[in-house]
Amino acid sequence: MKCPHCGNEIPDDYLLCDKCGEEIQIVPDFEPEIENSITETLTTLVSLEEETGEPADDEESEEASDERKSRKSRRLQIMIGLGLFFVAAIVSYALYAYHIRTVEYQISRAKVYAQNGAYDQAIACLEEAYADHPEEAQLLFLEADYYYLQEKHSEALSVLMRIAQGMQYAQEDVEDAYGKIVTIYANEKEYAKINELLQSCENERIVNMYQSYLAKEPEFSYVEGNYAEVIPLKLSSNTAGTIYYTMDGSKPDKNSQVYTAPLFLETGEYTVSAFFVNDYGIESGVVTKTYVINLTVPNAPEVELYSGEYTEATMIVVETTEDCQIYYTTDESEPTADSVPYTGPIPMPLGKTLFKFVNVSKEGITSEVTTRTYTLRLRGAVSTNDAVTNLVNRLVEAGYLEDATGKNPRQSGVLSYRFSSVRRVGDEDYYTINEYYDDGTGLLSRTDKVFLVQAYTGATAQLGYDESGDFVANPI
Numbered sequence: 001m002k003c004p005h006c007g008n009e010i011p012d013d014y015l016l017c018d019k020c021g022e023e024i025q026i027v028p029d030f031e032p033e034i035e036n037s038i039t040e041t042l043t044t045l046v047s048l049e050e051e052t053g054e055p056a057d058d059e060e061s062e063e064a065s066d067e068r069k070s071r072k073s074r075r076l077q078i079m080i081g082l083g084l085f086f087v088a089a090i091v092s093y094a095l096y097a098y099h100i101r102t103v104e105y106q107i108s109r110a111k112v113y114a115q116n117g118a119y120d121q122a123i124a125c126l127e128e129a130y131a132d133h134p135e136e137a138q139l140l141f142l143e144a145d146y147y148y149l150q151e152k153h154s155e156a157l158s159v160l161m162r163i164a165q166g167m168q169y170a171q172e173d174v175e176d177a178y179g180k181i182v183t184i185y186a187n188e189k190e191y192a193k194i195n196e197l198l199q200s201c202e203n204e205r206i207v208n209m210y211q212s213y214l215a216k217e218p219e220f221s222y223v224e225g226n227y228a229e230v231i232p233l234k235l236s237s238n239t240a241g242t243i244y245y246t247m248d249g250s251k252p253d254k255n256s257q258v259y260t261a262p263l264f265l266e267t268g269e270y271t272v273s274a275f276f277v278n279d280y281g282i283e284s285g286v287v288t289k290t291y292v293i294n295l296t297v298p299n300a301p302e303v304e305l306y307s308g309e310y311t312e313a314t315m316i317v318v319e320t321t322e323d324c325q326i327y328y329t330t331d332e333s334e335p336t337a338d339s340v341p342y343t344g345p346i347p348m349p350l351g352k353t354l355f356k357f358v359n360v361s362k363e364g365i366t367s368e369v370t371t372r373t374y375t376l377r378l379r380g381a382v383s384t385n386d387a388v389t390n391l392v393n394r395l396v397e398a399g400y401l402e403d404a405t406g407k408n409p410r411q412s413g414v415l416s417y418r419f420s421s422v423r424r425v426g427d428e429d430y431y432t433i434n435e436y437y438d439d440g441t442g443l444l445s446r447t448d449k450v451f452l453v454q455a456y457t458g459a460t461a462q463l464g465y466d467e468s469g470d471f472v473a474n475p476i
Contacts, residue, residue: 191280224289241278315345347421387453
């Protein structure tokens with residue numbers, strides 16, 4: 001069959017010409033012979049109608065009666081034939097009219113137009129079909145593609161938004177529509193529009209699919225208000241990027257502090273403002289929260305022993321406070337919760353030593369620092385080096401060590417000894433000396449033995465306890 005419009009050869013079952021895009025008429029025009037036959041039949045019917053008058057004679061001849069019956073029979077046959085013909089024609093036209101309004105027909109028609117570059121006609125076909133079938137998302141997807149091929153991106157986006165915002169479409173179609181919209185914006189580097197699109201989207205699944213484009217306001221780990229404890233305030237974002245903040249109520253910008261770790265809010269009032277910038281440079285809104293921290297600052301530690309010079313072993317005692325931990329330093333640094341914890345009386349070191357003590361509450365609040373300077377001089381005492389030498393020699397004599405190098409007959413490693421502190425045992429002052437073991441790797445580990453050397457006589461002993469739990473010196 002040839003196309004009546006352009007002469008292109010097309011298959012018999014095609015409804016469109018794939019060259020010019022014109023429709024092929026499914027109900028053909030009548031042939032001249034058929035038209036003449038219909039006209040003749042209609043003329044005959046008129047003639048038969050005119051001859052329906054009755055004869056003049058009262059008695060009709062038998063021949064005339066047969067002829068009249070014959071005419072009536074022919075007229076009836078012709079009318080039935082015409083009725084069937086018109087019924088068939090009406091049914092054929094109805095089927096044709098229904099077919100050209102189907103989605104498949106309009107899509108195939110639109111594709112033919114598009115193949116020939118006639119995108120406006122293709123889009124018109126799709127819109128015509130969409131008017132009858134608004135639930136068919138495929139019509140809009142194809143229309144958006146044709147707009148995009150013409151680089152009419154705003155029109156393509158408008159069509160896709162009809163799917164994204166339509167309640168009648170399947171979840172899969174809605175997700176595909178959002179995907180195409182995001183792709184178009186991303187190709188044009190319109191990241192702010194993607195952020196705006198996702199901010200207005202109520203579908204959490206779709207929002208999560210494109211989380212990296214979204215710039216939500218930072219989330220605060222604590223609601224604003226009054227607190228009676230230190231707050232480790234954490235700021236978090238929905239995706240990769242940077243949080244900028246201020247703590248004085250001023251509006252943050254990209255020159256403000258960058259959030260990297262929790263903000264510890266202690267006693268006072270804080271107005272924390274923050275905003276988020278994602279990796280695409282999209283900025284969120286600013287969030288501001290106010291916190292009032294009302295905490296009781298603990299008292300400074302009370303040290304019973306005053307600063308001064310001492311000539312005998314003395315223990316340094318600090319009065320503990322409920323719900324607080326005492327920490328101290330001896331290297332002139334400021335004490336913190338990371339310093340040495342105070343667990344009981346401290347033997348005063350030889351020489352001059354500066355002690356600094358601080359109370360830290362369970363909320364992490366630090367007190368003022370208490371400072372003491374002590375000087376311990378044992379006049380007439382042996383030196384600490386001589387005390388260690390005396391101990392090693394005595395341990396060799398007792399058979400505990402093989403020689404002064406620290407070899408022990410019961411161990412493969414080497415033992416060594418170091419001065420620790422001066423301690424009052426009974427009524428006498430002793431040097432406490434700790435024992436260490438080296439297994440040959442160079443790593444020293446302290447043993448559970450503590451030895452004593454009398455500070456003035458050099459006599460050796462091992463530290464022990466009596467039945468009351470008090471220290472005693474057990475001679476070696």
